[in-house]
Amino acid sequence: MMVKGSLRWTAVANFHSLRVVTGKGNDLRGGPVCSFHSATSPCLSHAASGTVRSYDEIPGNWRNSLASLYTFWKLGGLKNIHRIMVNNFNTFGPIYREKVGYYESVNIINPVDAAILFKAEGRYPERLTVEAWTAYRDYRTRRYGVLLKNGEDWRSSRVILNKEVISPQVVGNFVPLLDEVGQDFVSRVHKQIERSGKGRWTADLSHELFRFALESVSHVLYGERLGLLQDHIDPDTQKFIDCITLMFKTTSPMLYIPPALLRRVGAKVWRDHVEAWDTIFSHADRCIQNIYRKLRQSPASDGKYPGVLASLLMLDKLSIEDIKASVTELMAGGVDTTSITLLWTMYELARYPDLQEQLRAEVQDAWASSQGDMIKMLKSIPLVKGAIKETLRLHPVAVSLQRYITEDIVIQNYHIPSGTLVQLGLYAMGRNPQIFPRPLQYNPARWLKGESHYFKSLSFGFGPRQCLGRRIAEIEMQLFLIHLLQNFKIEKQRQVDVGSTFELIILPDKPILLTLRPLH
Secondary structure, three states: OOOOOOEOEEHHHHHHHHHOOOOOOOOOOOOOOOOOOOOOOOOOOOOOOOOOEOHHHOOOOOOOHHHHHHHHHHOOHHHHHHHHHHHHHHHHOOEEEEEEOOEEEEEEOOHHHHHHHHHOOOOOOOOOOOHHHHHHHHHOOOOOOOOOOOHHHHHHHHHHHHHHHHOHHHHHHHHHHHHHHHHHHHHHHHHHHHHHOOOOEEEEOHHHHHHHHHHHHHHHHHOOOOOOOOOOOOHHHHHHHHHHHHHHHHHHHHHOOOHHHHHHOOOHHHHHHHHHHHHHHHHHHHHHHHHHHHHHHOOOOOOOOOOHHHHHHHHOOOOHHHHHHHHHHHHHHOOHHHHHHHHHHHHHHHHOHHHHHHHHHHHHHHHHHHOOOHHHHOOOOHHHHHHHHHHHHHOOOOOEEEEEOOOOEEEOOEEEOOOOEEEEEHHHHHOOOOOOOOOOOOOHHHHOOOOOOOOOOOOOOOHHHOOOOHHHHHHHHHHHHHHHHHHEEEEEOOOOOOOEEEEOEEEEOOOOEEEEEEOO
8 A cells, every 4th residue: 555655555645756857878678787986885875975065066967957867768768767876876876966847856874864844844745646646636626635636634634544544552453354365365365276187276366456445445445345356356356456556557658748738628638537437436426325324323333443434434533535535545556555565575485495484383373372463473473574574675565755845954964955855766766776775685683673774764755745555565465475375385486586667666577477376
């Protein structure tokens, strides 16, 4: 649940980093490791030595935006943006400046510099807007959700939503709902294995994980099951699924073609985008009607958590339109992001069978000590949690995190003025050997106690504008891995390594075929 720091939940907030591209360098397709060299150690922060240099002295190809655009396309274009950023850090060092068209930014990579950035984000942190999403809301005169809001309107909504969605006190509400979906996924896999007649199931699991993620987030947000883990899916539900996919697909072209222009010419991509969001919002309307109907029939609570939407409606601190907008954005940002992260995690565990056994042993010990109490169990699986962090380090959902700074700052001895867009390169940071030793090795133990994690785990963002759905996403993925490791061995095809491509989020560049084999 992250589009998007998920969505990312976070991924959708980072789409416009596509527009800020530049760089020179070697072939990008074979060199994913970022290994910049600079006179300043990557562990040093602002003004470590010498005189502070001016903004115009920051290295980079920012003086000629047309040349930058040409270089961008020459190096692989949109699908290669994460490796282009790695190449830029290798070329210019731990900070560089870039400009393409109207968009200009400063890019950083060091954790200590990230700390400086987030301290300068101000009372109302602001990042780039997803113009396709705001254009739809303006067209239909719908309210912005908390993901798209700014200023005091954002802050007042966020304070209320934090208590219902991200506060540690609400975690226990989500566990039973997500655990139920996890158990149903296991049952579905067992059925597929039985049907195969081979004692195992080999498949590209991306669609299955998408359905699992949508079922999970819908259960928590709307308090209802969609039936996506069954063989037959209701036609209305299938349309809802198709429209979520269509919404993301039509968002992509509007990253570099203004939505207003596409609307003016009546482009099909704009019409499809509107149709997709109309269906998504209609689903939220039906859920709200169902909740009110249930409350009229049985106003007394039966003790079961009714879902985030119902909880917010009963709290009565936000308008119905505000609630609908924010919950809809949470849902939209929380499907591809978590499903792809789980796919990458399964891929890595299949590559490291010994590590898979270590995780399985941890799960079995936690199960025994907690006597099957999932809330207690979630407190006893540090290596499983480390595996998710390690996946998000190697395969982050978003290429970068962004903030417009609200005060002048100094990073790497360069002055950066207030109002500048500063991007932290998540993908590049995760593959830098000066920040993460042996960065291409999948090693969840690096996230256990004993090592410094200072501003290194930022896939969900940081501060008051961190991913609102991170608690849901974390629990969903942890419970999924618990059930998977308890029931199946994960295997992959030999000699088949998978790279990545960028399509709104970082995706595998080819189908990942995995085999699930029952333990017993």
